[in-house]
Amino acid sequence: MVAKIRVRWPDGAICGICFTEALHTHGRCPGCGDERLLPGRHPDGTAICRDCAGITRPEMQCVRCETEAERFRGGACARCVVTEDLESLLKPTTPPDLRLVRLVQALASAERPESTYTWMRGKRARELLTAIGEREIELTHDGLDQLPSSPAVEHLRAILIHHRMITAPADHYLAIFERWLAKRLDELHDRPQIASIIERYATWHHLSRLRKRVGITNMDVAARDARQQITEAGKFLIWVEDHAHLTVETFSQLHIDEYLTDAVSTRYEIKNFISWLSRGRSGRRQLFVPKRRAVLPLPALTQQHRLQVIRNAIEFDQVALGTRVAALIHLLWATPLTRLAQLKMDCIELRPDGMHIALGPTPSAIPEFLAPLFWQHLEDRTNQQTTNVGTDWLFPGYRAGQHLSVPTLQQRFNVLGLDPQRTRNTTLKSLTGQIDVRSLAETLGYAPKTLSAHAERAGVYMGGYAASKRVNTPTTISLTKP
Known part of the structure; x- marks a missing residue:
């Protein structure tokens, strides 16, 4: 005997067959093993297909294509x-x-x-x-x-x-930058003198460099840096015009120093612009931006806090699996979010000795007790049910052919209590105390100079490490299971 039959109908929350609260599922029927609509209920409560449930009513078919599906409008799926x-x-x-x-x-x-x-x-x-x-x-x-x-x-x-209906741009982030630049210049149309200098700076300095670096550098990071520098340059010129009542041709070093006094750190992003502007004046006036002195120490977490966040990523079943896997990669290997978002499926390697992840020339072994989470994510990545199909991104985004954006990834990490900057510094401090800089650089994909700086902050003496020959053997990141 079959229990209640429940189907979700678009015109209400009541089933049109049994007049009970709507509940619709679709998947593999445990009775026949087919992937079908599961409107029936076994006595034990398991959802089963219409054949196994003995349902013969025609309301379970689309009136147009005659496929088995719930009716969406006018009898059609x-x-x-x-x-x-x-x-x-x-x-x-x-x-x-x-x-x-x-x-x-x-x-x-x-x-x-x-x-x-x-x-x-x-x-x-x-x-x-x-x-x-x-x-x-x-x-x-x-x-x-x-x-x-x-x-x-x-x-x-x-x-x-x-879907290849229009030609893809040379680079996705370069195309976004070009559209952003056009919009930014349009916003400055009521300040023609500032718009003119910003257009020259953006076009001949940033845009030309970005076009040359396509395929060589991380264009997401490069384009973000360029946008911030252009934005801050515009803010500075507006300040010069409104507060100092001067122009781009008449301000002096005194006004730069005044602008930076007790300023937020982003104002120092005008350094590139001032250097470019000074070169363009044929040395008539040497302008410069002094080096900003860091007031706060390098932000970090305690190792206990880091292990707690790792535990959250493993145990928080209510959080999307893709978010948890991305968090684990960041927590264990300190992968920057810009690189993390752009990882592809082929970075995960399945070997006879276990699952590995390739973030640099030398793959690293994924802890055995975490491998099932990674495997489950590979089998069922998110954002694959709409237009973003057939993509090889490890973390697909909402839009077709694109990966998850960095701001979205960072926002999702907040649910797990993960602060990316502090976590990255803590992880690198821990790893540089366990593995020599050269081996760690090849495992994580970092520059040795960056890791040496973290090792010095951690108080690890790095001078004794010889420049050993590169050997592509898997590196295991030690971790006590939370």
Whole structure:
């Protein structure tokens, strides 16, 4: 005998078959082993499929595609509803446009079409799709750049790039920087003299350097640094104009010193701009920014606090598994968040002697009791049920073809009580006391100079370590199981 049958219906929280509280699941039926809708209930409470439950009513099938799925609207499943709405908005056949046909297929084929439906109902997303359907917007980067910046536009751009409907830029972060720069210069249109100097500084100093460093350096970090330096340079010039009542041609070293007096640390980011500006004046006036003296000691945690956060990452089942795995990598190997977010699936290696992670030339063994968590994450990564499918990022992001952003990752770490900067310093202090700098640098992917500085702060004498020959053997990070 089968217990109550429960199905979730979009027009209410009551099942249309048994009139009980709605409860819908989809997965592998324990009775027949098939991946199906599980509306039935075994006497022990286990969810089972309609055949095993003996359900014969037709309400469990889509009236259009006749596949087994819950009805979403008018007897049709969510995928059919999304396809119909997209075809109505995009009009891929009037006139025929193969790219729009592919766009409909890409959006409707998501594992969770309900997410696509929710996105389409947003005001900006609907206006965007309607404009594309009316052929008011070209499906090109230039066409999308003409629109006001919004999450809907960038989401669509990412989908088009991921499915190769438009050409991917030379670098994702470089493209973001170029769009940000255009917006920043537009914000300074009422200050033409400042806008002119900032445009020259940003274009001939930062943008040209970023273009040369594509594929060589971490463009996420480089672009963020460039944005901050340009922003601070603009703030300084506005201060010169409003408070000192001078121009970029007339301010002196005295005004730089006054601007930096009792200032927040970010103001010292004008150093690069002042150096560039001084060179451009042919030595008429030598300007400089004094070196900022650190007032506070290097922030760190106690080892006991670090072990407690590791315990949180292992035991907090209510936190997303991807967040916990990312936190463990940061806690054990001190991987910076910018590199952590950009790790790919191939950094995890499965060997006969266990699971390893390759953060540098020398892989490191993952502690055996943590391997099941890593394996479970590899088998079921988050953000794979909508448009970001087929990606090889270890931590996929919300947008198609992109990894999780650093701010999002940092925000998620707060749930575990993890402070990235303090944790990184504490971990490096601990590791430099256990492993020599050269071996540790090849394991973690850090520069030896950086690790030597941490070793000196930890009071470890590093001069006795010989420059040993590089040997690519796995390094084990020692850790007492919390």
